[in-house]
Amino acid sequence: MQRRRTILATAAGLAAGPAALAAPAVAQTQPEVRWRLTSSFPRTLDITYGTSEYVCRLVSEMTDGRFRIQPFPAGEIVPALQAMDAVSAGSVEMAHTGGLFFTGKDSALAFSTTVPFMLNVRQQHAWFFHGGGNEMLNGVYRGFGIHALPCGNTGNQMGGWLRKEIKGVEDLRGLKFRVAGLAGNVMAKLGVVPQQIAPGDIYPALERGTIDGVEYIGPYDDAKLGFNKVARNYYYPGWGEGGAVFHSLVNLQKWSELPRAYRAALEGACTAAATWMLAQYDWKNVEALYGLVAQGVQLRQFPNDVLEALYRATQEVLAEQAAANPRFKELLESQTAFRDRHYGYHQVLDYAFDTMMLRLRRASVAAR
Incomplete structure (x- = not known):
């Protein structure tokens, strides 16, 4: 039962x-x-x-x-x-x-x-x-x-949007640029006036001329926020945010x-x-980037002397912060050791694969 x-x-x-x-x-x-x-x-x-x-x-x-x-x-x-x-x-x-x-x-x-x-x-x-x-x-x-x-x-991320073309380090001086985190401290050493502005408030500041340029995320979000309507020069690489x-x-x-x-x-x-x-x-970034270029956005690479100056300024900022903050120093040492060890690995694998594919694709297109 x-x-x-x-x-x-x-x-x-x-x-x-x-x-x-x-x-x-x-x-x-x-x-x-x-x-x-x-x-x-x-x-x-x-x-x-x-x-x-x-x-x-x-x-x-x-x-x-x-x-x-x-x-x-x-x-x-x-x-x-x-x-x-x-x-x-x-x-x-x-x-x-x-x-x-x-x-x-x-x-x-x-x-x-x-x-x-x-x-x-x-x-x-x-x-x-x-x-x-x-x-x-x-x-x-x-x-x-x-x-x-x-x-x-x-x-x-991308390096950011600017109204004018950057041909050298001198072109950075006096720029009012929206940027977050330590990248702002770095750019300040080269004469930039960094501005930290919340995501939803960036476009009005750019449109009004309160800022001369902006670094946010990448093509999909940047197009959504309309930065290309005001600034036409879109820079890479995103040195501040790997x-x-x-x-x-x-x-x-x-x-x-x-x-x-x-x-x-x-x-x-x-x-x-x-x-x-x-x-x-x-x-989503892929099609967004193609779309921006089709609309006339000028895709530009930062000149090497600008990237080298930003790199040197970064080392200064990191050293200053590490000297002032023991927790910063501990994290910096951990990430630096991790990065330097892993780039040997990535050079053998990912970087070599990407370089190979770019070379073969170019050769294939040229042969058509």
Whole structure:
């Protein structure tokens, strides 16, 4: 009789469909948690802001809707450049942003996103996840009551937009240029007047002439923001950002209160977002760049003497910051050793492969 009742109960559950079986017993025992996330990016930037939405959706799905995070674009709760303050104060539980926006609080936070002439995207990914990078950075964030999770990468960025052509170092002097992080300190040494402006406010500043140029991310976002309508010279390479890592910043107390399963869900979602964001940019930047060139944008490479001057200025800035900040020095030494060791590897593999393919493709086109 007992066996018959068990079979009937199982059959009834199956007949009720997936809804009756969807929530495992472990999920039913977990508390319901509701968080808010403030982004440093406007809703119009569908990749950077979309990454927040992607993370929130994954967390909800992985916890059967019991842990839900509601994302808000820049300005709806706090301005873009106050996202870290909001998390630190507990005004919101979480933010999606870049540490380079907050180097004024601690210069070591530059390594949270990117440092000029340092790591490429592949190297960043390895250093953050397996080279101890994020653990070291969380030693910095802990002082602000924050736990940080890598959550996206833009890939190598462009060098920026300028109204006038840059033919040498002298052409940089006096330029008012929107740039974030330590790249601004570097450019200041060459006479540039750096401006840190939130993403959603850049175009009006460029249009009004408040700034002479801007470095943001790359072709897809830059075209969305309309920079090509004002400045026609588009420079590469992105010497200041070989790759740019964004983070989910979580209030440390709220993080420690989360059940272990919820922490794992959030970590997993942020790690997935690192691939999701990079793939989005690698897919969409290609056609965006071709489209900008077709519209008459002048694609220009920085002259070598400019890049060499920027490199020398970077070494000065890094030495100054390392002398003033022991945490900066520790992170710099870690990244530098990692970079220098790994470039030997990448030269044998990735660089050699890309160089080979470019040579063969050119030869094939020339033979047609």
